[in-house]
Amino acid sequence: MSASLSPAPLTVRLPDGRTLGLTRYGDPAHRPVVYHHGFGTSGQGLLNDTALLARLQLQLLAPDRPGGGQSSVYRPLTFPSFADDVVAMLDALEIREPVGTMGWSVGGVHALALAARHPARVAAVTLLSTCLPLGEREVYRHLSWLWKGLLWGQLGFPWLNRTTFLWLSRQWARHPDRTIDWFIRGMRPAEARVTARFRELLRDAAVQGFAHHGRGVYDDAQAWCRPLGFRIEDVRAPVRLWHGQADGVWGPGNIPYLAQRLGGAPVHLLPAQGHMLYLENWEAILEEMAELLHEK
Template sequence: MKEDESVTLPDGRILGYAEYGDPNGKPVLFFHGWPSSRLQAAYLNDDAAKRGIRVLAPDRPGIGKSDPFPKRRFSDWPKDVAGFADALELPRFSVFGVSGGGPYTLATCSSLGERIERAAVVCGAPPLADESDRTHMHWAYRTLSGLKSVRRAALPALIPLSRWMIRRGSHRAPMSWMLKSVPKRDREAIHSGNGWDMVTRSYLVAVDNGPESMLTEGELYIEPWDFNPEDIQVPVRFWHGLADANLPCEVAKRLSQRVPKSEGCWMEGEGHYSLAVFHSTEVLDWLVSRQAEERHSSAP
């Protein structure tokens, strides 16, 4: 486990990353959610190690240890991924994108398809530029996606408040009050050891650089995507909970229909956090299954 690594990209920017699992294993790039950071992938460490998987989790620009990239769009991320993979001498790899990492996963598949084995989008953010698609989002996300002036005025105050809430823990007010607004299955996931660390530890790193980095990242999700999911030729599997109260499953289903060679696993009774926490082993197994088959078929 290495959590404070970095590489220099071709344009001179620094990209921070963490590494988990088997250091000699099959490479899987983990794209974190929002608001989150490279440390979100830590919950995969033990399961990845058991499966011979090397998880590499880069911070996106302006997040954690990565230098900012002003006015970036989703389509800029694949260039950073290519530079990152080149620096680590990874000709091919798979991708695991969770929540807000979903669009970045698909953008990378659209541009770097020849280098990607498989891609998993787990409770991923679908296109949300149309306000009607935000109707069933969690109230906090829906509020922040409203007026730009409101979220830019509110976020500087919300960050120190959120730090204080996290220090008090999930079982104490006001965090315990907020958690009542998420489905029971999600509360079970958050109260688990992996779930609480996955959400809070990575979040605290994400907000270290202040509200501007969070806003730059977050506002991309409510803008039209600048790539075409229809161009993707990589095998993609979507995992999404039918009870997801953060990002609506119906919009994710419509997105999956636009991606060639994709398939969907729509999980009954699972929410947003529960899907990521309780079904990650299924995702890891699927990501390396074809590679395992190829190794087997090439054996003497």
């Protein structure tokens, strides 16, 4: 394996002086795809399949949201503000062509924000086990009682959430192995099986995600619960959704509703798979993205 094709940690300077950290996978000469990580993790949570990326002629750019990894804390984080950060990142890397974008879990909402806010910069979108935006009024009636309760707690008791994320950041920093094992024991079978298989990868990604004393995770949660700041219907690029029928984090019941709002976007609904399905279906996911980019 060439050293240039190993995951490369990079930083770029944003227009307001902040630092944005990211990880690049693959050859910088190949077609770029921006990956938005899930909640409480980072851009280091991707499989480094250099042969697959070379075959598809893709590179992956996985930025850490503010407060994660090497990215500066940015307390007024919103979906639109991070979409603008990603465009500034692309400009700093001298990437002018439209990119693919994908997002896992809440990262799917960030992928939609990029496509809706900067349609000329996005050629295709893939949503992986995506969540709905908690702060959008139209979405509220589609939420389960559990998610309605979590939304209420996040907005009503921010100090408690801040304290919780601070405590978790210390656990990830001091006892990463014990912490990942604790999370695995609390997961449903579909998630526990895959997390145990990719234990070290997900452990290290979470350690970076909870950097800066968990500040970024808290700000990400607050952004998720606030008004969306863009219209889902403004996404013009082709969209594909992947979701597991056994998803124990975000059930598949309202994924058809999201697909309908995206113009009837096709959905891959996978039996017996959970929230971590992107790790088990990475080749097929990237192959589909390469096809979408080739069509564009």
